[in-house]
Amino acid sequence: MADTKSGTGRYSAAGGSGTTGLSPLVQGPANLECKDFQEYLRTRQTPETLEKLYNYPPICLAVFRELPEIARQFIIRILFVDQPVPQAVVTSWGAQRCAKEQAEATSCLTALNVWRVTAIPGGLSAWELSPTFKKSVRQVLLGGGKPWPMTNTLEKDSKPRDIAFLDTYAMSRWRCVLHYMVGTGNRNGTDAEAISPDAVRILLHANLMKRDERDGITITRQGFQFLLLDTRAQVWHFMLQYLDTCEERGISLPECLSMLFQLSFSTLGRDYSSEGMNSQMLTFLQHLREFGLVFQRKRKEGRFYPTRLALNVTSKEAAATASVAMDEEATQDCGYIVVETNYRVYAYTDSPLQVAVLGLFTELLYRFPNLVVGVLTRDSVRQALRGGITAEQIVSYLEQYAHPNMRLVESAIQSKSCLPPTVVDQIKLWELERNRFTYTEGVVYNQFLSHTDFVTLRDYAQSIHMLVWQNERTRTMVVQKNGHDDVKRYWKKYSKSGV
Numbered sequence: 001m002a003d004t005k006s007g008t009g010r011y012s013a014a015g016g017s018g019t020t021g022l023s024p025l026v027q028g029p030a031n032l033e034c035k036d037f038q039e040y041l042r043t044r045q046t047p048e049t050l051e052k053l054y055n056y057p058p059i060c061l062a063v064f065r066e067l068p069e070i071a072r073q074f075i076i077r078i079l080f081v082d083q084p085v086p087q088a089v090v091t092s093w094g095a096q097r098c099a100k101e102q103a104e105a106t107s108c109l110t111a112l113n114v115w116r117v118t119a120i121p122g123g124l125s126a127w128e129l130s131p132t133f134k135k136s137v138r139q140v141l142l143g144g145g146k147p148w149p150m151t152n153t154l155e156k157d158s159k160p161r162d163i164a165f166l167d168t169y170a171m172s173r174w175r176c177v178l179h180y181m182v183g184t185g186n187r188n189g190t191d192a193e194a195i196s197p198d199a200v201r202i203l204l205h206a207n208l209m210k211r212d213e214r215d216g217i218t219i220t221r222q223g224f225q226f227l228l229l230d231t232r233a234q235v236w237h238f239m240l241q242y243l244d245t246c247e248e249r250g251i252s253l254p255e256c257l258s259m260l261f262q263l264s265f266s267t268l269g270r271d272y273s274s275e276g277m278n279s280q281m282l283t284f285l286q287h288l289r290e291f292g293l294v295f296q297r298k299r300k301e302g303r304f305y306p307t308r309l310a311l312n313v314t315s316k317e318a319a320a321t322a323s324v325a326m327d328e329e330a331t332q333d334c335g336y337i338v339v340e341t342n343y344r345v346y347a348y349t350d351s352p353l354q355v356a357v358l359g360l361f362t363e364l365l366y367r368f369p370n371l372v373v374g375v376l377t378r379d380s381v382r383q384a385l386r387g388g389i390t391a392e393q394i395v396s397y398l399e400q401y402a403h404p405n406m407r408l409v410e411s412a413i414q415s416k417s418c419l420p421p422t423v424v425d426q427i428k429l430w431e432l433e434r435n436r437f438t439y440t441e442g443v444v445y446n447q448f449l450s451h452t453d454f455v456t457l458r459d460y461a462q463s464i465h466m467l468v469w470q471n472e473r474t475r476t477m478v479v480q481k482n483g484h485d486d487v488k489r490y491w492k493k494y495s496k497s498g499v
Helices: 037-044 047-053 057-066 069-078 087-092 096-111 131-142 163-182 197-205 221-227 231-244 253-264 279-291 308-312 316-321 327-334 352-358 378-386 391-400 404-413 421-433 451-463 481-497
Strands: 005-014 020-022 115-120 124-129 209-212 216-219 303-306 337-339 344-347 363-368 371-375 437-446 467-471 476-480
Touching: 037 057, 047 253, 057 131, 057 253, 069 096, 069 124, 087 124, 096 115, 124 131, 163 197, 163 221, 163 231, 163 279, 163 308, 163 352, 197 209, 197 231, 197 279, 221 231, 231 253, 231 279, 231 308, 253 279, 253 308, 337 404, 344 352, 352 363, 352 371, 378 391, 378 421, 391 421, 437 481, 451 467, 451 476, 451 481, 476 481
Parallel strands: none
Antiparallel strands: 005 020, 005 437, 115 124, 209 216, 337 344, 344 371, 363 371, 437 476, 467 476
16 A cells, blocks of 8 residues: 655745755735726625625716626616526627627626526526616616715805816825825824824725834835826725725725715816715715815815816726826826936936835936936845835836837837837846746655556646646655645545555
C-alpha cells in the first residue's frame, strides 16, 4: 500500500528559471480595489438589501442607466408584462452572433437581483422582474409616486452662483482632502483648508491612510494608488467608503444612495431645496458640502447647488463628456509635463498637490515659481513600486498630463505613446526587477512508496489543473492549496481500491 506525506507551504519559482524550491512568502498589502456601481451592489449588498434599495426610484434609474445595452432592452420589453417570460423567448430576442453579450446581460441582471428564475406551467423556466424594481422603474419612466424632496419650489436666489464658481469651489474643497493625504495640507484644523475629523475617519477606514506611532497619520500604498486616479474615480471610491460607514453614523444607506443619485440627475448651476429633508439627510448634505459635492452658503440655508463632482460621480459617460472649467484643471487637460530621453521630467505647474504627486515617483531636483524639474531614477521608481504604484500607472499618469508639444511629436512620428520609448521601457524593466518570483500557496506531496502511485496522483492533479510543480526523480509534487481536498479524496479512493 502506497503512502504520502503532505505539508502546506508556499511554493516560489523564479521566472524564466528551471530552479524550484519551497520558500515562505510574506503577503504584501492588498492593492486598491476601485469598484464601479454594479460591482459595489453585487459584492457588498445582499439580496435583501438590494430589495430595500429598489424601493427608491432614483437608485433604480441609476441601476438601469449603468446596465449593458442588451440588459436595458430586456427590461424595457418585459417591464409592462405582468407574467413571467419563458427563458427560451428571451433568448430568441438576440441574434446568434450576440450570444456572448446576451449571456453577460442575463448574468448581470441575475447578480443584481433585477430579475429571478421562476417556474411556469409546463415545467419551463422563466424570467420574472423583481416587483419592487419594476414598480420603481415604471415611476421614473412614466411619473408618479412621491416627489423628490430636493425638487420643492424655491424663490429666486438673490445671489445665484454660476457654473465657473461651482467648479472652482468643488475642486478647492476636494483638493483639501488630497493635500491632507500627501502631507501638504493643514492637519491641525486651524484654518478653512483643514478637513474634518469625519473625513479623516473615512480615509482611515478606506486604508488610504494609517496611524503610525512615530509619524502620526501617514499615507498607505492604496493611498498612493488613489492619488493617481482621475478625480471622478477618486470621489466615487471615497463616497463608497463613506457609504460603508453610514450605519455606524445612524444614517440610512438607501436614503444616502437615493440622494446621491438624485444629485447626479440634477442640473449644473441650478439651486435646489433642502426644506423637505429629514435630519439624517441634512447631516449627509453637510458631509457632501465638505467634500465639494454641493455648495451651500450656510448650514441652515434652505437651498444648495450640486457641483460637477456630484453630477459625474456615478456616471463614467457623464465624466468623459464633461469639461471642467478651472484654471488648474484646464492646465492638466492640455498637459503640463515634459519627459526627455535622459529621464528628466519638467512640470510647468505651481500646484503643491501636483508637485507632491510627481514626487512620488521622481527625484525632484529644482523648483521655480512655475516650473519643477525632476529625474526618473531607479531608486525613485522602486520607492514608488514599494508603495504600491505600478509601472503602468506611472506611465499612464505621465501620458495623461503630457505637454501638448509632446503630443505633436507623437503624431509626427506615429508613435503609440507620447513618451520616449526608452523611458517607458526602463520604467517597466525596473518593475520587472521586483517580479522575478511568482508565489503560489500549495501543498507538498512526497515519500511515495512506488513510482506508479506518484504518476497516478500527478496525472490526476494535472487533469484538474491543480498541479504547480513536480519532480519525477524525487517523486515530489506540489498542488494548489484550493485543490488539495480534491487530490486528497482521490488519493484515499485510489488507496482503498488497492490498484
